[in-house]
Amino acid sequence: MSVSTLGRPLLGPLFRVCLVLALSAALPLFADESPERLAGLLEQERMTVVITDSGLGGLSVVADAAEKLRRHGGFREVDLVFVNALFTNRGGYNGLPDRDEKRAVLNSALQAMEDRFDPDLILVACNTLSVLADDTPFARVESTPLAGIVETGAQQIAAFLADHPDATNVMFATRTTVEEGDHVAQLERLGIAQSRVAAQACPQLTQYIEQGFDAMDTELLIDAYVDEALSTMGPVDGPLSVSFNCTHFGYSLEAWKRAFEDRGVDVAAWLDPNRQMVDFLLPQSSKARYPETAVTVKVVSMVDIPAASIDSIGRWLHGVSPATEAALRDYDRVDDLFEWRSLVSRTFD
Numbered sequence: 001m002s003v004s005t006l007g008r009p010l011l012g013p014l015f016r017v018c019l020v021l022a023l024s025a026a027l028p029l030f031a032d033e034s035p036e037r038l039a040g041l042l043e044q045e046r047m048t049v050v051i052t053d054s055g056l057g058g059l060s061v062v063a064d065a066a067e068k069l070r071r072h073g074g075f076r077e078v079d080l081v082f083v084n085a086l087f088t089n090r091g092g093y094n095g096l097p098d099r100d101e102k103r104a105v106l107n108s109a110l111q112a113m114e115d116r117f118d119p120d121l122i123l124v125a126c127n128t129l130s131v132l133a134d135d136t137p138f139a140r141v142e143s144t145p146l147a148g149i150v151e152t153g154a155q156q157i158a159a160f161l162a163d164h165p166d167a168t169n170v171m172f173a174t175r176t177t178v179e180e181g182d183h184v185a186q187l188e189r190l191g192i193a194q195s196r197v198a199a200q201a202c203p204q205l206t207q208y209i210e211q212g213f214d215a216m217d218t219e220l221l222i223d224a225y226v227d228e229a230l231s232t233m234g235p236v237d238g239p240l241s242v243s244f245n246c247t248h249f250g251y252s253l254e255a256w257k258r259a260f261e262d263r264g265v266d267v268a269a270w271l272d273p274n275r276q277m278v279d280f281l282l283p284q285s286s287k288a289r290y291p292e293t294a295v296t297v298k299v300v301s302m303v304d305i306p307a308a309s310i311d312s313i314g315r316w317l318h319g320v321s322p323a324t325e326a327a328l329r330d331y332d333r334v335d336d337l338f339e340w341r342s343l344v345s346r347t348f349d
Contacts, residue, residue, distance in 0.1 A: 045076040050119040057247025058125030063321035065278040074286035084301035087340040104343040107136035112338035152273035154186035166238035173245035175201040200229035210309040213251040226259035239268035297327040302337035
């Protein structure tokens with residue numbers, strides 16, 4: 001994962017963070033202008049991390065973080081706060097007419113996260129928001145450092161394809177993420193030819209997964225997208241990796257596996273950046289500083305989370321992190337979490 005308050009270098013007084021995450025889980029490094037910042041973060045006894053997404057996909061990152069941090073023992077206490085950055089259930093960010101409005105709403109959300117929770121780090125566990133966050137005013141001032149999931153996903157794909165010169169990757173993502181093209185652009189900068197990556201958009205799949213990650217309708221939709229991707233790609237020569245570049249998609253891993261198995265297609269690697277997003281906080285040098293880390297989890301949302309979504313995602317979380325499941329089922333509804341109405345041109349009724 002590489003992050004400079006989410007991506008590209010910025011000039012001026014900006015505090016730039018650059019985290020380089022390899023599949024070997026090597027210790028990431030900060031940029032030269034602030035090499036002490038990561039060391040300072042890792043030396044703290046207590047840390048607060050906000051993890052945000054425009055929906056519930058990022059809760060899988062929270063669950064992974066809660067269990068890894070607890071076992072690693074690098075901190076005495078860690079507070080994980082999941083903030084649902086969705087501002088309305090009637091379209092959300094994809095319902096806004098242009099990038100400027102999306103960016104303005106997200107900027108308001110990020111500022112509220114900093115003001116309300118005073119975090120040491122904000123993880124943007126959403127591919128769409130990661131791309132937008134890089135261009136927010138919040139990312140251009142010396143504020144809480146941000147880390148985005150797009151960089152993690154691109155590094156993960158690049159590492160596999162670099163290790164397997166004859167391999168290809170099929171990337172499943174939302175339509176917005178595919179159209180933005182940031183993963184492919186970053187892979188090209190990392191020396192991976194565009195011809196080695198097939199991007200498959202999966203409209204509406206996030207909604208289906210939230211309503212039932214293991215439901216028959218969800219499995220049928222996944223099967224259709226796998227069929228479409230393989231038909232577009234043609235014959236697969238060499239190893240094939242599958243990457244989930246929407247935070248929701250890993251919830252339904254078993255359905256994805258069945259869809260490929262039913263077509264007689266072997267998958268050499270299932271790549272899910274959700275499971276690597278916090279690894280830079282787990283260097284061997286800080287392992288077992290404390291017998292165990294006390295981890296608290298809190299879920300905050302400005303919009304109602306439907307009961308069906310709580311049941312679906314909660315059931316998945318139960319097997320990974322009961323604390324995260326409990327936080328979801330007892331989430332805090334905060335009506336005025338951040339301002340958005342004055343920033344948009346359309347009315348959501």
